[in-house]
Every structure is written in structure tokens, then in C-alpha cells.
Amino acid sequence: MKVLMIGSDRLLFQEGSSVRDRLVATATLFDELHIVVFANKTLGLKKQKISNNVWIYPTSSLNRWTYVIGAVAIGSKIIRDWDTNDSVISTQDPFEAGVVGVKLKKKFGIPLQFQVHTDFLSPHFVQGFLNKMRVRIADSIMKYANSVRVVSLRIKDAIIEKYNLDSQSVTVLPIFVDVQSFIQNKTNENFRSRYPEFKSIVLMISRLTHEKNIMEALSILKDVLKTNPETGLLIVGAGPEREILERKARDLGVEDNVRFESWSDNISAYYNTADIFLLTSFFEGYGLTIIEAGAHRIPVVASDVGIVGDGFRDGIELSVCPVGDTECFVEKLNVLISDRDLRMQYAVNFEAVLMEKYTQDFDDYIVDFRDSLLWCISESKSRVF
Numbered sequence: 234m235k236v237l238m239i240g241s242d243r244l245l246f247q248e249g250s251s252v253r254d255r256l257v258a259t260a261t262l263f264d265e266l267h268i269v270v271f272a273n274k275t276l277g278l279k280k281q282k283i284s285n286n287v288w289i290y291p292t293s294s295l296n297r298w299t300y301v302i303g304a305v306a307i308g309s310k311i312i313r314d315w316d317t318n319d320s321v322i323s324t325q326d327p328f329e330a331g332v333v334g335v336k337l338k339k340k341f342g343i344p345l346q347f348q349v350h351t352d353f354l355s356p357h358f359v360q361g362f363l364n365k366m367r368v369r370i371a372d373s374i375m376k377y378a379n380s381v382r383v384v385s386l387r388i389k390d391a392i393i394e395k396y397n398l399d400s401q402s403v404t405v406l407p408i409f410v411d412v413q414s415f416i417q418n419k420t421n422e423n424f425r426s427r428y429p430e431f432k433s434i435v436l437m438i439s440r441l442t443h444e445k446n447i448m449e450a451l452s453i454l455k456d457v458l459k460t461n462p463e464t465g466l467l468i469v470g471a472g473p474e475r476e477i478l479e480r481k482a483r484d485l486g487v488e489d490n491v492r493f494e495s496w497s498d499n500i501s502a503y504y505n506t507a508d509i510f511l512l513t514s515f516f517e518g519y520g521l522t523i524i525e526a527g528a529h530r531i532p533v534v535a536s537d538v539g540i541v542g543d544g545f546r547d548g549i550e551l552s553v554c555p556v557g558d559t560e561c562f563v564e565k566l567n568v569l570i571s572d573r574d575l576r577m578q579y580a581v582n583f584e585a586v587l588m589e590k591y592t593q594d595f596d597d598y599i600v601d602f603r604d605s606l607l608w609c610i611s612e613s614k615s616r617v618f
Contacts, residue, residue: 235315236263236606237343239304239333240325241271245289246278255409257284258595262603264319267311271300271329304333309340317342317613321606323382324348327375328367335377344613346606347378350408350518352538354391357444357515357556380609382406382602384519386543402612404605407540408519412592415528423505428492431465433570436507436531438500438522439514441472446513446536448474448481449559453513455485456563461570466511469494469503504529508576509569514538515556523551527587532579534565544590550583 244250245268260266266287271294272278278291290311292303312320320343324330327347338345352358359365375381375396381403383389389403428434435454439445447468454466468478468491475493482488497503504510510526512535520539527533533551535541547553552569554561569576 234263234603234606234610235265235312235320236260236267237308237312237320237322237337238266238268238325239308239322239330240268241300241330242325243270243272243276243278243291245270245283246281246291248283253283255595257287259599259602260284260287262599269304269307269311269333271297271304273297301329301332301336304330305336308333308337312337312341312343315341315343317344318610320344321346321609323606323609326350326367327353327371327378327381329370331374331378332370335374338377344379344610345377346609347375347381349381349383349388349392352385352388352391352516352518354388354395355516355538360443360515378402379613380404380605382605384408385540387539387541388518404608406598406601406605407591408521409593409595409598410521410524410591411595412524412528412587415525419501419504419529420499421505422499422502424502425506428465428467428506430463431490432463433461433508434465434467434506435509435511435566436503436526437466437468437470437511437513438503438525439468439470439472439512441468441470441474441478443474444515445472446515446557447478449557449562450511450513451478451481451485451487451491453511453559453562453566454490455487456559457566457570458487458490460567464490464570466491467494467503467507468492469497469500471496500525501529504531507531509534509566511562511566512536512538513562524587524591527551527580527583530577530580530584532569532576533583534562534569544586545583549579550586551579 244252268289270291272291274293280290282288290307292300294300294303322334322343323346324334331347334345384407389405482491510531510533517539536556537553545551552565
């Protein structure tokens, strides 16, 4: 089987990156794997052969608005002689990359799989012009996919309902997380001594961007401090909202109880530092940090997004609040802060589900991905557009 992927992950051009190593390993199950990557010409990236059957191609575009044109041109050269019965196109998303996939499918008749890594049907996703346009693109091209791979049951259900798709054509294959290795290799180190002023520490590990809704976390903290004044909010990450969030903390009068830390290679130590992990995102495709927190036996309080609900139950494995429900977050954080036994029970219950449902050997994982592509090819023979 020959596979063409369309995406935007430029870490593929970085030797030794985890995404590059994973795709090279995945390609051992294919005859050929070709990956076209949206990239600006100024980055200076070049076509590379990174293993005996894997090639990566930057679009080297003048700007983001010409990514699609460049990717279609490169993709056309790659697949023009491919056998439609033994080849497939898989796009990273049903947006810009999806447009490329549709154009190539129409031109060459190659079966098409869309991958969906974010909950773009969440009402919160459409804030901003670019995301509004992306949803419109998905609405117009979803019908051309022979199959769809999603990372959570929540996204599968939403896509099937919105686009009236056959449930068999939508496969749930989460992001691969080596839970066993993560648990075995986690450190016992913690940074608790850095924050002696806090009796309880609530941790967030996140990009500092709008969709992560950290602004609300600061408002939640303000109300939590009324009951638990020695609580600290530790925010680890980087992003464009850092200064805005620091200013918001000052405006709310909670700056003395908030600590911002940059990204670290020793994230495990930050998990070990915390009493509770908090996620307030407007939307998530998956929610990897929830899994990481659970692997460290840190109880989780999260908005109802991503994998929340895919086996993790409110009040049993974690605490769940509707998106934007500040009062709910405050109540559930206060309960956990004051009840150490409940925190431990959540952590134990979460780990049990984690080990039962979210541990998978990487070799099995890539077989599942290959099978999703083979199903896409077989499905293409029964669908006419």
C-alpha cells in the first residue's frame, strides 16, 4: 500500500523528533509513505528521504494562502501513476489539508481519509475568522471522505450527527500514549519546596492560548481562595496570552497565589508537585494532559471536553464541569482540596481505567492505523460521488 499524507507538522524535518520516529515506524507497514507539509519558503526546508520508504516534502510557499496550491502540485507529481486499488490519501484535518485531499481525490481517484484531531464542531471552536472558515470548509468537503479517523468518541458522535455519516466509516483511534512507559519512567522528583507558601497546589500544564480558557481558571481561583486561602495555582506553559493572564491575575487580586513557569523537560516533577490537576479548556480533541495527570495519580478536575466521558466518569474517576461553569469548578476544587481521601480515591479509580482502556502496544497501534487506511480503500469501491 502506498500512502500520501498532507499536514503541517514541521517537526518531521527535525531529526530525532518523536513525530518523525513514529511515522518512520508506522511506514514499516506500507510500501511507501510520502508526507507533504505546509511550510513557508523562509523556513528553508528541503525534500528529504528519511528512511528507505519515507519521503517528506515542504510546500515552500510564499504565504499560508498558497499552501493548498503548493501541496496539490507536489501531491499530483507523487501519485499520478498510483494504483487506486492499493493507495490512499490521508489528511491531517478536514480543513486546508482536507481541501488538498479532495482536489487530489477528484483528479486521480485515490481513496481519501480525513483525520480529525480537534473538536471543531464545539460551539467554542468557531471564535475567530480563521476557525469559522475552517468549519465552513469541513461542511463543504466532508462528503468526499471515504473514511474519517478521529481521536475521541465525542468527536465521532458529533461528526456522525452533523454530517449523517455511516458509523462504520468513522474510526476512533486516539493519539498514541505509551502509558506503561510513562508510568515506569516517571520521576519521584517534585518542586514542592519552591512553593512553601501554599498548603495546596492546583496545577495546569498548557499552551497559553485562548481555547485553553486559563482566564477562567484565574476567576475560579479567586473564589476558591475565599474558602482555601493558602491555595496556589501553578501554570506551566508558554504562549501568546502570558502577559494578558499575568495582568488578569493582578486585576483580580490573585497574583500572590499564581505562579507562571515556562515549559520544562521535567514535566513529571510538576505533576508530582500538585495536589490537583485543573483543565478548563473550551474544547479539546483529546486531552493528553488528563492522561498524564492520571498516570501520576493526581486527581483531575476538567471541563467536559476531549476524552472526558470516554470511560472516565464524573464523581468516580475525576470531577467534571460544563465548559465555563465557574461555580461548578469552585465547588469541586474546594471539595477535593479539603478531602485527601477523596483525592486518593479518584486517583486510584482513574489509574484503573487508564490501565484497562488506554494502554496499547505501539506495534498494535500502528496496525490499527494501517487497518483504518485499508478500510478506507475498500470503502472507496462501494461509494460513488
